[in-house]
Amino acid sequence: MVNVSEVKQFVIKYGKKWLFPDFTNKLTWLVAGTGATLLITPVALEQLLYNWLVETVNLNAGVPIAFAELEIGFADYWVGFGLIFLSLAHNIANRYFIYMDGxxxxxxxxxxxxxxxxxxSKFKNDLSPDSRTVRFLRDVDLGGTYHxxxxxxxxxxxxxxxxxxxxxHDEELEILRKAFLDKSKSFLWKLANNSYDIGGSRYRCVPDPYVGDFNYPPEVxxxxxxxxxMATELYNMHSELVRxxxxxxSC
Structure with a gap:
């Protein structure tokens, strides 16, 4: 639905096109050029041209025809002005449809x-930048325990x-969302397969034989x-998506 503001904007913007038309369309050029030619061509020259055309037709068709007198030539001026007007109207109409498409x-x-x-907004509600999970991803050291x-x-x-x-719908945001989702799944899967329940809904990723030992085996x-x-990368991906x-x- 077009509102008053949009109509006003259209009138101001494309009113200039009426006074200073942009002849980018070939049809507009052709019609306007024909009209201008009729206006600037002397009547006598037009009459000679028309007579030549009549004689040519009579010579080839074999059926004599007559042509109206052209001493005054006002009709040609009206035709010329009419063609120029039509070209301007066509140009404005063309711009109007371009504007409406826009x-x-x-x-x-x-x-x-x-x-x-x-x-x-739902993403921030489900996984807020200041949520416990995001702080966990930012600060965690899985050499200790987590809840x-x-x-x-x-x-x-x-x-x-x-x-x-x-x-x-935004392509770049969707790429970031999908990447964050896939990385989250990978992280949770790896975390679950390398965590040990120590009770009280608490877990650690260091096997019991090495708890308290600061020289972990290479695999640990x-x-x-x-x-x-992976946790740090997830935090950075989350931050990038939010930014x-x-x-x-713009929110």
């Missing part, structure tokens, strides 16, 4: 942006955000480093 595209884009804004609540929100995120209604040290690196969404969606 409005339709803008409205469609605005609707998609609004959908993405609502989805990003089940530290990863509960991330686990729920992986279950609920693996759906088509959780996809962003490697696992801890990989888990810590990108705020910039792209």
């Amino acid at each position: 409005l339709s595209s803008k409205e469609a884009k605005d609707r998609l942006i609004q959908v993405d804004r609502e989805l990003f 089940d609540d530290d990863t509960r929100v991330l686990d729920r995120f992986c279950q609920t955000w693996n759906a088509t209604d959780r996809e962003f 040290d490697k696992t801890l480093c990989e888990l810590n690196d 990108k969404a705020r910039t792209t969606l």
Whole structure:
């Protein structure tokens, strides 16, 4: 639906096109050029041309025809002005449709942006930048222990955000969301396969024989480093998605 502001904008912008038309269309050039030619061509020259055309037709057709007198030539002037007017009207109409197409595209884009804004709001509610899980990803050292609540929100995120209604329309945001989701699944899978329940909903990734030993075997040290690196990478990916969404969606 076009509002008053958009109509006013159209009148101001394309009113200039009426006074200073942009002859980018070949049809407009042709019609306007024909009209201008009729206006600037002397009547006597036009009469000679028309008489030549009549004589040519009579010579080839064998049926004599007559041509109206052209002493005054006002009709040609009206034709010339009419053609120029039509070319200007055509140019304005062309610009109008281009403008309306632009409005339709803008409205469609605005609707998609609004959908993405609502989805990003849900993303922040489900996995807020100041949530316990995000702080866990930022600060964790899995050489110690962690609580089940530290990863509960991330686990729920992986279950609920693996759906088509959780996809962003913006291509870059969707790439970031999908990458974060896939990395979260990999991290939780690796964490679960390398965690030991020590009771009270608490876990650790260091096997019992090595608890309190700062010289872990290479395989244990490697696992801890990989888990810590994955957690840090997840935090950075989450931060990048939030920053990108705020910039792209202006929210």
